[in-house]
């Protein structure tokens with residue numbers, strides 16, 4: 001019997017959803033940072049094992065969103081539920097359930113999907129604290145399984161996979177077994193740039209930027225990829241910050257992104273980066289769609 005299905009990873013911002021999908025797939029399909037609201041799209045990672053294909057879907061962190069962009073993020077995560085065969089609700093081992101967790105559990109309650117509670121970041125807490133935490137979560141929902149693990153350190157990942165397979169239905173192989181994601185190379189390249197600028201800039205800047213790859217040209221003979229990308233910002237002042245004194249900030253973002261791209265694409269990368277102002281794009285439905293954060297325009 002062959003088993004397969006869509007396993008949607010949900011949870012509050014910053015709990016480690018993207019770190020978990022990367023750990024499971026063994027490739028960096030999703031960018032990760034210490035800042036909340038890093039992921040903005042559905043990120044697919046495909047795991048093939050004997051007699052099963054597990055299609056993991058990483059989603060933006062669910063929170064009570066106020067801005068238009070953030071509402072799109074939360075909608076993206078909630079839309080992903082509809083395709084799910086199994087939900088992994090990821091929570092932080094160091095935190096008791098709060099209103100945001102209850103908000104997520106409320107939305108799960110209406111669906112008759114199996115849910116595994118994944119308690120992440122156990123490397124940061126004392127073992128004794130886990131049982132009381134599990135008890136608090138149990139009060140709110142009847143989970144099919146509860147698995148404490150560490151996505152960062154790789155603890156108990158095999159147990160999670162085993163459990164997930166157990167809960168998946170019988171099904172076809174949806175994707176060719178050579179594929180580990182359905183995301184386009186352009187999207188992945190843009191995300192690598194966004195990761196570096198999120199790490200290198202402060203305050204609202206990461207939340208005011210959208211990266212678009214304008215050109216992705218492969219020169220197979222020379223094993224070289226020429227990538228041209230634009231970082232869109234909301235204000236002139238942000239453009240100045242991103243470019244930096246004597247262009248040093250933009251140069252550093254580009255340098256770090258290029259190193260990641262060279263590893264990921266296994267090719268030499270020639271990266272050209274530009275910064276453009278799109279006034280208040282995070283509040284403009286047209287620009288949001290243009291940058292891939294609208295309903296009709298998904299990540300791939």
Ligand SMILES: Nc1nc2c(ncn2[C@@H]2O[C@H](COP(=O)(O)OP(=O)(O)OP(=O)(O)O)[C@@H](O)[C@H]2O)c(=O)[nH]1
Pocket residue numbers: 011012013014015016017018019020031032033034035036037038039040059060061062120121122123124149150151152153
């Ligand atoms: N110590 C520790 N840190 C972790 C673990 N898993 C993730 N992190 C860290 O937690 C931070 C957030 O990780 P992400 O994977 O980006 O979190 P996310 O849930 O995808 O966040 P959003 O995309 O913003 O919703 C990063 O700094 C990770 O390195 C873990 O098991 N242990």
Ligand SMILES: [Mg+2]
Pocket residue numbers: 017018019030031032038039058059060061
């Ligand atoms: Mg993420």
